[in-house]
Amino acid sequence: MNEQPKNAGQITAFQKECLAACQAILKRALCPGVTFHEQGEKERYFTARIQLPNQVLEIYIYADGAEFNLGNRWTRLERYDYKTLGNLTQDFCTKLAAGLANVNSEYM
Numbered sequence: 001m002n003e004q005p006k007n008a009g010q011i012t013a014f015q016k017e018c019l020a021a022c023q024a025i026l027k028r029a030l031c032p033g034v035t036f037h038e039q040g041e042k043e044r045y046f047t048a049r050i051q052l053p054n055q056v057l058e059i060y061i062y063a064d065g066a067e068f069n070l071g072n073r074w075t076r077l078e079r080y081d082y083k084t085l086g087n088l089t090q091d092f093c094t095k096l097a098a099g100l101a102n103v104n105s106e107y108m
Helices: 013-028 085-106
Strands: 037-039 045-052 055-062 065-070 073-078
Touching: 013 045, 013 055, 013 085, 055 085, 065 085, 073 085
Parallel strands: none
Antiparallel strands: 037 045, 045 055, 055 065, 065 073
């Protein structure tokens, strides 16, 4: 059968929380106004691509995980590695903020 995933067409609570947290981190890192684009036909996910000095930051937020690519180094976090989605969001944002802090310190 051709069944739709449980959350097809809906933004999950994790995605809402992660998108808001990423926006706050990006704003603090002097990347305000970043737009996340909705992607996917069967499962909704969000992407952003930000040009930084000498490199690109790509962020992907899925229903049950998130990843980013900074300087050709991928960081992927998935639901099954965490007790709660809140823990996943917190760890993802901590890693993203640390990566951006390293980039900013190189150019200041």
